[in-house]
Amino acid sequence: MFYLLFVLFAGTLVYLSIAERFRSYAKLIAVQGFLLFAIALIELKTVNLASLIFVLAETLIFKAIVVPHFLFRIINQTKVYRVHPKAFPAFYSLLFTMAGLFMSIILSNMLKNPSLDAVFLTIALFTLFTGVLLIITHRRIFSHMVGFLVVENAVFFFSLAVGSEMPMLINIGILLDIFVSVLIIGVLMNRIGTQFSDLESDNLTSLKH
Amino acid sequence: MAGIPLILLAAVFFPGIIIRTKSIVSGRKGPGILQPMLDIRVLFGKGSVYSTTTGWVFKLAPVIGLATMLSALTVVPFANMPALIPFQADFVFFSYMLALGKFFMIIGALDTGSSFEGMGANREALYSMLVEPAFLILLGTFAMLTGYTSFSDMFMAFHVSGNPIITVFGLIGFYLLVQIAMIENSRMPIDDPKTHLELTMVHEVMILDYSGFDKALVHITTAIKFAVYGSLICSSLVPAEWHPGFQILLFFSVQVAFAVIVGIGESFRARNKMQKNAQFILTLTAVAMLAFLVVLIVTNKLII
């Protein structure tokens, strides 16, 4: 059951790497939110109730509902649906993602630690890689933002790993989530969306030399 | 000490002898031995004409020229009698004094603003620049051979003895001295005083604009220069232990011989092409190095 969630999560990541449309991105982010909610529910048995509730609320409301909602709004607002301006063979990004997976496996083996579940670590690293890959390989700001959200999910994963010892860390991680996502999405929606017609990050390359 | 009057005396006859030899060789009667001196006297008699272009440098040049020549004399010894003012490495002073004179003759020529004289001056400058090393190397070798650094001591210590290698060195030395003298006095094969075309002159064209007194000074300078080199040659020959009378006799015979050689040489030899001069002079430096090599052998530094 527990591992099933992980596998599902990995699946969302793989799907993210080959998704063609922003709507599917938004959906996937929502899905990840729910999955994280479930995982947190299972993982955090030892922590005190208050923070548990806080965490669950955050994942459920914020990650799974609010953020995807904002994403949809941005998509509707900017009328940009396709991830890639021109047709882009998903094969490569898939390849990258797989490479990321293998690397995370290797790394998690390097970091083998009795007090830590290897699979857990693997998934967390894999999430991180995928997030960074999303940012690196995509041109559109929207995908960058999604990539960043994925990175945050990775952070959340890790914070879960130490959650039982230092619940404070989880809360801070959540702080990061809320605060940065709000900031970025805010800027994106209010300013860039209105200033630039389509969200090509190539429009944002005037600052050189 | 006694050198200076002797050299001056020799200088009186030297040009004449050269001219006479040439005329005899070319089958002419030719002027008397003293003819050049008479010409100089005539020049003294005349007034001067100066170019409007020229200034004080032009007038100063011949004066300095003669002065340098005479003060160069003060370090030239005769046989075993030391020079008037002998000191260590005085030959450096000697050659630099001559250079000073040349410097002034050159700028004097440039002062006229004439293209010919500029040309002559330019050539003179180049040649004297190139001949400098040969002379100093030669004297360096002398110094190495004798262990002394002043004309007087060197010539006193040096004499061509039976040692064959030293004789070889002596021959090279004489050859060099003669050639250097020719170049310094701008004679054959570097320069032909008889030529009538300014474009082919070196020294003559430099002094084209001088007249009267100044020209006389220039001629005197040239004459003395010749005699000085003659005396250098002879002092390297004269054995110190001879009686002064014989030494003086030898001195004059050497001077005459030198003059005759120059005369004969000039009458049978053609002037170099201008382009060839430079390399000709550089070969002298090479020869000087040869002399150096010889001395290395003599002083057992280089064992064959």
Next chain:
Amino acid sequence: MTMLIVRRLLLTRWLMLLFVLIQWFFNGYVLLHAGQTELSYFTYDPAGVLFLGLLTLISTAAVIQGFPYFVSQLNKRFSYYYAALTGLIAAMTGAYMANDITLVWILVEATTLTASVLIYSERTLHALEATWKYIFICSVGIALAYMGILFLSLSMKGTGLHDLSFAGLTSVAHRLDPIYLKIAFLFVLTGYSTKMELFPMHTVGIDANSVALPPVGALISTGLVNLGFLSIFRVYKALSDSPIFVWMNKVLILAGVLSVLVAAGYMLKAKHTKRMLAYSTLENMGLVAIAIGIGGIGYYAAFLLLVLHALTKSSLFFQVGQMGRVLGTYKLDDSGLYLKLFPTGAIALLIGMLAILAIPPSGLFVSEYLILKALVAGKSWFVLILVLILLCCVIYALSTRVLHLLFSHPRENAGIHTQGTVGRWETISQFIFLMVVVGACFYQPPFLKDIINQIIAGLPNY
């Protein structure tokens, strides 16, 4: 926050000055209570005190230098500007003092927010772009740093420690799993390099500086840079008696050399005065990293470099700001003849250039001298030679640009004329700072030496 409520320019200015005054008082308070811990999360340790003092100095100058940019009551931007400014300064002040990794991290995050508001205060497309990049990359950096912190905590599993105070970390560092520590340090370094303007994520600072108002630029590339450095250095120091110490040093040297290399490359192509200054920040931070990495006398050199660099760079930014007001442009190609147009400022710029290039009599020369000394002592010839060559390139590039800006006619729109005027008195702060920097070449005051030695005391091979 009151700034947002008060919508009157003059009043805001007075409030601002009041804030500065408070800052000074707080600084004095900290000096008096040096070494104590308050609110259980803030310790007034030497490093904090040192950088706080610098911050107080520079922020004072920055606040005053900022006044001329908002003269009209009409646009209400100034209120955001001043609010953010106070926020930024306060956040930095807190971060200097924080004794807990996570707290430092939170406050650094806060600086990102406030700084981005400041960067955006011009409201141009460029400003927007820079702000976007700043926020995004900083957030990624922050996230990475957070990963680092998490790895630290992962490695601390089972040590029984439940908080991440530097003291606690120091106490257990030698017992922790090196691999975790390595990854943690790598993440922290990379993450905070956004703030420190060190190599991998140096780009944000440059873009930010190129659009931000000069006083803001001054704060970002001095106070914030110091903050970035401090947050890395605290972790470094905490881990200094762990087995990865040597590894950390190598990583730092690598990052430093790369920074200097990149800085030299950028500098040779620089076309924009403020970016040029940002590049030089990058270069100096590279030197700092190298100095820390090489250790020995390098530690002292690094801190001296940071202090003097802060003073010099801030005054340069102020000066460039004035230049922008005089010439009406920051583009190098259409600026020139500054010496004729505003002699006083030109002199300040000239001295500042010599100072930042560590050409004697500049205090930075002392630190560069010491860094090279440390390199020679460490027998790391390759780094030494590379750094020397790169420094020459930097000097060439910077001095060429600045001097042409001072003396020769602009390449484009040759008919240059003064856009605005700047009062002489406005340059005073710069001259004071630069005088301090020059003085430091001949005489470093003992209290400075003491405080630096206190900071670096306890580091190995020192």
Next chain:
Amino acid sequence: MPFVYLRTRIKTIMPLLFIFFMVLSFGIFALRKSFRYTYTLFILIASIALTSISSLFPQVLTPSHPHFLTFSAPDSLSIFFILIINFTALTAFLFAGGYLKAYFDKQTSLRWSVHLWAYIWLYFSMILVVILRDGFAFLVVWELMAVSSFLLVIFEADDRKVLKTGINYLIQMHLGLLFLLVAFLIAGEATGQTGFDGLKSYFGSHSNILVFSLFFVGFGIKAGFIPLHTWLPEAHPAAPSPVSGLMSGVMIKMGIYGILRVLFSIQSDLFVIGLIILGFSLFSGIMGVMMAIVQHDLKRLLAYHSIENIGIIGIGIGLGVLGMATGNNTLTLLGFSGGLLHVLNHSLFKSLLFFNAGSVYQATHTRNIDQLGGLAKKMPYTAAFFLIGSLAICGLPPFNGFISEFLIYLGLFKSFPESSLYFSILLLISLIGLTLIGGLAIFCFTKAFGIVFLGQARSNRVDEAHEVSNGMLVPSILASAAIMAIGLGSAWFVKPVMKITSELSGAALPEVFTGDLLRTLSRISLAGGVFIGLVVIIAVWRNYHLKKRIVTTGPTWGCGYTGGDEKQQYTATSWADNFSALANPILGTKKNTVHIGENVLFPGKRTFATHPRDLFKSKLIEKPIDAMLSVFKKIAFMQTGQIRHYILYAFLFMLLILVLTIFKIL
């Protein structure tokens, strides 16, 4: 004991006074523009008096402790250099008083004071350079010297070329500084004492070649040994003439000073080091004068001659070192003291030449020799002084240049007999080099003097030329007086120099040796006196003689062509032609000729131009540096402005570290 009391006071007062003058110098900025020069002059004279007194009575200037100006008691070498600096600094500044008048209105008030300030600080820093021993302090003042001279060079920076030159100068000076820095650090690292005093113990225990080469490069850049000279022929023409005089006269000698300082603390490997120095010096000497010959720019020509003279100095020093290496006392003493004396001599005649070149420039507004001519009539005094300078720099008796070169010659000839085979070949080579340099120098200065001052004007620039003000002649008078004094009274000057040499090189100074030498020198003076006497006599005779004769004037002999035309005259280019025919393979002078088109209507002008090049500069220095810079510029392509790339860098960096860690490289 009031006197002792006073002295103990003075010891501490002197340095403080010096510092006080430094502080005073900032007053320049506060004063009215018209007062500044006088004010600066006062400070300069005051500090010159101070330093001269304290160095002539060395017991006065002893260690006292302001923080950084720890005046270590200057030894005789420092004192020697201090005196040289003082003299030339004074004359140059006096000359500047007249020379800068023309710029008074042109320059803004600020740059005016900056120039004066930089001048006085160049002076201060040079004094400090020769006084300070501690490595760090030395480096600081060394760079101060570079910076202040840089400010002086860019006096006319409105001209982009000048500014560019200035920047190149600054960079190269800084490069030199870095070399010195590393050298000091390496030595200091080993001994724990960074500075000149630490060197002795370092060289005692370590191999000398590497560190010495670092020092040699560092100081050689300042001194201008080829191929480290590239800044020199650019900076000197760009700077105002008094500054070029000062820089060429004394500032480049600071390099020599440094080399000597280092040399005298070296114990082993002397032979190799001597060879290095001698080789570079011969090369610089010959190449310097060869390049000088083909120049058209008067000041550039002089600049190349500075390189040549540095070469001569170096030959002296190199021979001295070889003497130390082979235990040849005579060569050591004569070589070193020849070099040292030439330092003094060169500072005199080179500044003299630069002053008068400056006067020419001010009178004609051109430095191009080919446009000048016939100035001797318009500015006779300038011409006379330039002539003296030329004769001195050619090393002709009875001027000072001859003395120093003579000492070196003497050293050579005296050590010919007892030297081994290879050593005597070495001596021969340096002999040839020295004589060649002398000859070429004559060739060059007959051109410089002859073309600039003699004949007819080659362009209309000369027409409005007129003699400079008396104020500008005073420095020339002083310099020439010194030149003649050394030339005729050489014994008085050589004796102390000889003392310094033996004191520093540790070579014994036997009585008999000094006796011989002084006798020789006095004889030289005598011969010189004879020469001058003869000149006077003959001149008087001539005048008396010509009084009684008719003296008329006419045109120059034109070989029948009477339309005398200045275009016919020899120019700098044609003068150098037959020489560069020989030397072109080495110099690579470019000639571009535009021929008249064959069978075209209205044929255009036929033009001919020669462009002297500096092969070392273009091939050895510029090419590699350009290559390097272009490589570094490539890095700027990292700035794509794309966020994803920026993130990528971070990612790659972490990956790199990871890989390096896994493979145990980090």
